[in-house]
Amino acid sequence: NAGVTQTPKFQVLKTGQSMTLQCAQDMNHEYMSWYRQDPGMGLRLIHYSVGAGITDQGEVPNGYNVSRSTTEDFPLRLLSAAPSQTSVYFCASSYTGTGVTEAFFGQGTRLTVV
Amino acid sequence: AQTVTQSQPEMSVQEAETVTLSCTYDTSESDYYLFWYKQPPSRQMILVIRQEAYKQQNATENRFSVNFQKAAKSFSLKISDSQLGDAAMYFCAYQHGSSNTGKLIFGQGTTLQVKP
Numbered sequence: 001n002a003g004v005t006q007t008p009k010f011q012v013l014k015t016g017q018s019m020t021l022q023c024a025q026d027m028n029h030e031y032m033s034w035y036r037q038d039p040g041m042g043l044r045l046i047h048y049s050v051g052a053g054i055t056d057q058g059e060v061p062n063g064y065n066v067s068r069s070t071t072e073d074f075p076l077r078l079l080s081a082a083p084s085q086t087s088v089y090f091c092a093s094s095y096t097g098t099g100v101t102e103a104f105f106g107q108g109t110r111l112t113v114v
Numbered sequence: 115a116q117t118v119t120q121s122q123p124e125m126s127v128q129e130a131e132t133v134t135l136s137c138t139y140d141t142s143e144s145d146y147y148l149f150w151y152k153q154p155p156s157r158q159m160i161l162v163i164r165q166e167a168y169k170q171q172n173a174t175e176n177r178f179s180v181n182f183q184k185a186a187k188s189f190s191l192k193i194s195d196s197q198l199g200d201a202a203m204y205f206c207a208y209q210h211g212s213s214n215t216g217k218l219i220f221g222q223g224t225t226l227q228v229k230p
Contacts, residue, residue: 031216040123042205042220050215058217090159094216101147101209103218105159 002026006091006106013081013113021076021109023091029104031094032074036060036087037108043090049074081113116141118208120221127196128229134181135191135224137206145211148182149218150191154202162204165189167211193226201228 007022025032030051035043035058045058047066055066063085065077074093078085088110094103117140127133139148150162165173165182172180177197181190193200206221 029216033216033218035218035220040222042118042120042222043207043218044220045217048215048217056215088157092159092216092218096216101216102161102164103209103216108157110157 004091004093004104004106006089006109009107009109011109011111013078013111015081015083015113017081019078019081021078021089021091021111023074023076023106024072025074025093025104026072027093027095027104028071029093029095030071031096032068033058033092033094033103034064034066034074034076035090035092036085037090038087046076046089078111083113085111086113087111116143116146116208116210116219118206118219118221120206120224122224123222124225124227126227126229127193129196129198131196132192132194133196133226135193135204135206135226137189137191137221139187139189139206139208141187141208141210143210143212147209147211148180148189149207149209150178150180150189151205151207151220152200152202153205153223154199159205163191196228198228198230201226 033048034046049068091106148165152160208219
């Protein structure tokens with residue numbers, strides 16, 4: 001039972017490069033989200049999706065792009081990396097039942113932009 | 115907009131003692147969930163405890179319990195009989211209930227040190 005799988009775990013980019021952070025879940029969850037974690041700021045929402053084909057912006061969407069063509073996958077694209085995007089990135093998936101909800105997180109990607 | 119505030123950047127506790135981590139939140143909604151997550155050095159986010167706003171009874175999970183004060187919009191985490199493995203960063207988080215999209219709003223985090 002893999003849960004939420006993020007790749008890669010570590011990445012170094014040069015300013016201006018683009019890349020895609022991969023996220024896959026095998027729990028058939030409808031909701032998926034991307035967060036970034038910066039010191040002293042907790043986790044902040046970048047983009048989220050409530051189902052295949054539906055995405056929306058979170059608190060800090062600039063410089064990032066997402067798509068959700070399947071229930072399982074929710075990749076995050078950095079269009080032109082900037083040093084301000086140096087951070088730890090988390091993907092999460094969640095479900096909601098009757099009075100119950102829980103999010104499951106990937107192991108995170110530490111991204112450094114130089 | 116909803117906000118979550120953790121005013122204690124760092125806390126320390128002696129092994130086997132009790133510690134309380136504070137969290138306050140702001141919302142105009144009546145239907146929501148509150149969570150405490152633990153993040154050890156491995157970076158993995160681990161759900162510690164969950165509270166539904168409509169429940170008056172405080173949630174408990176073994177050595178972890180919360181003090182949920184809905185009117186005061188306060189949601190503190192009490193860790194009893196602290197263990198070395200409890201050392202981690204702890205995040206308080208809010209999720210809207212009735213229009214749930216899976217979005218979480220996090221506090222800034224509290225780093226907990228456990229002294230042997």
